[in-house]
Amino acid sequence: MKVFFQGQTYSINDVSNLLLVAPNYDFLTNFIKNWTERQELFSFQSSGSTGNPKTIEIHRDQITASVKGTQKALDLREGDQVLLCLNPNYIASIMMAARALILDLDLHIIPASSTPLNQLKGSVDFASFVPFQIYEMIHNKQLDRLAQIRNVLIGGAPLNQEAQNALAKLPNNIYLTYGMTETVSHIALMKISGSQVSETYQCLPGIEIGLHDNDCLKIKGEVTMQQWLYTTDVVEMKSETEFKWLGRADHVINSGGVKIHPEQLEKSIATLLTNQDYFITGLPDDQLGQSCTLIHTGSISEQKLREIQSMIENQFSKHHIPRQAIQVAEFIKTESGKLNRKKTLELFSR
The missing domain is CATH 3.40.50.12780 (ANL, N-terminal domain)
Incomplete structure (x- = not known):
């Protein structure tokens, strides 16, 4: 060697x-x-x-x-x-x-x-x-x-x-x-x-x-x-x-009894969001229990959100569609560069 x-x-x-x-x-x-x-x-x-x-x-x-x-x-x-x-x-x-x-x-x-x-x-x-x-x-x-x-x-x-x-x-x-x-x-x-x-x-x-x-x-x-x-x-x-x-x-979203794996949705819309960080999570919802939500760092127009929703509905179902998109200033990442979803959501909540 x-x-x-x-x-x-x-x-x-x-x-x-x-x-x-x-x-x-x-x-x-x-x-x-x-x-x-x-x-x-x-x-x-x-x-x-x-x-x-x-x-x-x-x-x-x-x-x-x-x-x-x-x-x-x-x-x-x-x-x-x-x-x-x-x-x-x-x-x-x-x-x-x-x-x-x-x-x-x-x-x-x-x-x-x-x-x-x-x-x-x-x-x-x-x-x-x-x-x-x-x-x-x-x-x-x-x-x-x-x-x-x-x-x-x-x-x-x-x-x-x-x-x-x-x-x-x-x-x-x-x-x-x-x-x-x-x-x-x-x-x-x-x-x-x-x-x-x-x-x-x-x-x-x-x-x-x-x-x-x-x-x-x-x-x-x-x-x-x-x-x-x-x-x-x-x-x-x-x-x-x-x-x-x-x-x-621990990332699974339970929306109206439908179990959603956000990683699968994130992969499916990658071609639509190439210039910003994003992930999908479940936020509390009075009717659904959890509402599928897109968290992102850049700007997303209403037209872009509709494109994202349409792509997810075509590949999965209407139950998987992100109901809203929320912009945050930054994502929290680990020392090795991996996304820390939990701490990012805690920062967003504050």
């Missing part, structure tokens, strides 16, 4: 020298150092998008199991070139370093930004991005460069339909990921490019899934130390290893 950073090459033994020129990467470089010294337990911070951030202890064996699952799913090979261009303090970046360590891959580190391909010299075989980076690539007409990366993972937040349509035309392997800190990064992938585009997540080898309360997903495998992990993600099981993600149970 070699590490490439700002035009310099570092070996595993040079990791302390890397820290001198990249002090913001101390969490990452300490992980590399501790891994080579056979440390057994590692502490990670959850993103906090669904509650307060918390510290999670992950065993060395869980990390190895996650790496092996990804290796099999993506056919990663010794000597592959991999790109790390995400926030270095979160599990996605740490796991990219872990894959490089365990599988003897060469790691190219680029400081996190909205335009990582602008700084990339040469080619890589494997990379992970967040949706905002993908949107910028589409805006900057860089999809030809993205297509040169053999395996691309996209995670951290949902990807809008407009972007998925653009990526579907590319010949390389591009996947949406499903996972969390507790599962040591992703446990399932959805292919959205090439000739085998899918609408469901396929579990990595060794992952067992099922349903618990309210059709929420439960997960078990070596990455969870063979203990069931119970999530609040509502899914539709397609097989013993495949599922369709519908949304979070």
Whole structure:
């Protein structure tokens, strides 16, 4: 394994020298150092998008199991070139370093930004991005460069339909990921490019899934130390290893007895709201219990709202239509850039 950073090459033994020129990467470089010294337990911070951030202890064996699952799913090979261009303090970046360590891959580190391909010299075989980076690539007409990366993972937040349509035309392997800190990064992938585009997540080898309360997903495998992990993600099981993600149970809107998953509505109207932040939620309503409501940061005309309502009614039903659109000054986001719906609504309420 070699590490490439700002035009310099570092070996595993040079990791302390890397820290001198990249002090913001101390969490990452300490992980590399501790891994080579056979440390057994590692502490990670959850993103906090669904509650307060918390510290999670992950065993060395869980990390190895996650790496092996990804290796099999993506056919990663010794000597592959991999790109790390995400926030270095979160599990996605740490796991990219872990894959490089365990599988003897060469790691190219680029400081996190909205335009990582602008700084990339040469080619890589494997990379992970967040949706905002993908949107910028589409805006900057860089999809030809993205297509040169053999395996691309996209995670951290949902990807809008407009972007998925653009990526579907590319010949390389591009996947949406499903996972969390507790599962040591992703446990399932959805292919959205090439000739085998899918609408469901396929579990990595060794992952067992099922349903618990309210059709929420439960997960078990070596990455969870063979203990069931119970999530609040509502899914539709397609097989013993495949599922369709519908949304979070704590986001479900109950409007007149109809259960609405706002994440599905948000994805459907993405092409109509490309220049602003927005989400759909349920606000108290005397007649319906909850009224479907669009919360947004930019301006929405009455005509635009009617377009949104018409699109949702055509794809879902009249019961799913947002009854109103409310503009707020800003959205509250986590340190990793994820929308915090609960705190945004609390700010709006005040």
